Structure formats: structure tokens, C-alpha cells
Amino acid sequence: MMQKTIQSENAPKAIGPYSPAVKIGDFILLSGQLPIDPATGRIVEGGIAEQTAQCIRNMKALLEESGIGLEYVLKTTVFLTDLNDFAEMNKVYGEYFSEPYPARSAAEVSKLAMGAKVEIEAYAIDTRALEVICSQEGCSSCSDKEGCEL
Secondary structure, eight states: OOOEEEOOTTSOOOSSSSOSEEEETTEEEEEEEOOEETTTTEEOSSSHHHHHHHHHHHHHHHHHHTTOOGGGEEEEEEEESOGGGHHHHHHHHHHHOOSSOOEEEEEEOSOOGGGOSEEEEEEEEOOHHHHHHHHHHGGGGOSOTTTOOO
16 A cells, blocks of 8 residues: 655654554545644643644644645544533634534543543545636546536
């Protein structure tokens, strides 16, 4: 399999036998990102808002290593140790993502590594090559000519 590990100096290193993110073809799968400050290797201080923001900054740093940004994220899964934190997490999440928003699941879990309150994993697809084709050839190259929004 032609799988490439993605790491970034601006995101924490893996704390176990896994890759922070992997790319195969145009797909990028991000492991659950904890709210670890890459400079210190520790969970950021503060509550759910600060932790959510750090998780997303870590995701963004990994995506930027592949030349894309958060707008290419298709799906996220948010793990919270207290579902009562959902509204505050959602507010911060909305500051980083815009329409069309990624699909998302959220669940309460009993514990997260390093005592984190939140962890976020994501799936992204790098559609830049398709965007170039569509911009040059128009939607005649798309299989969904009626629904194409490129």
C-alpha cells in the first residue's frame, strides 16, 4: 500500500505506535488529536474551549503539511469526557469550520489519554487536482453535471 505518514513540527508527535495522520491517494486520515501543545508536549491549560481550539490547531497543522486546510475536512468525530461541554465545544468548533460544514459525530467517553477533556479525529480529501480539471474543462468532466458546484 502506498501510504504516507504525515507529521508536523506544529503538531504533537504520536504518543504511541500510530501515525498522527496518513495519506493514501487523495485521502487523509487524521488520528484523534488531543489538545497537546506541540511546544511543551502537555495538555493546554484551560477548559473545554482552549482544549477544543488546540485539537483543531493540531489538525490544521497536519493538513497544512499536505498543502490543504480545514476546508477539505469531510468528517470529524468529537470525543468528550463530559457531554455537558458540547455547547462550548461547538461554539469553538464553529470558529474554525465554515459552510459547508464537515459531517460530524460526537460522543461522551469515560476517559481520554493524558486527562484531556476532548479529542477530535478527522477524514479529509485533497480535491485540488479535481478542482483544476473542472476549472479548465468545466463540468463536462464531472459525472454529476447537474449537481456540480465547482
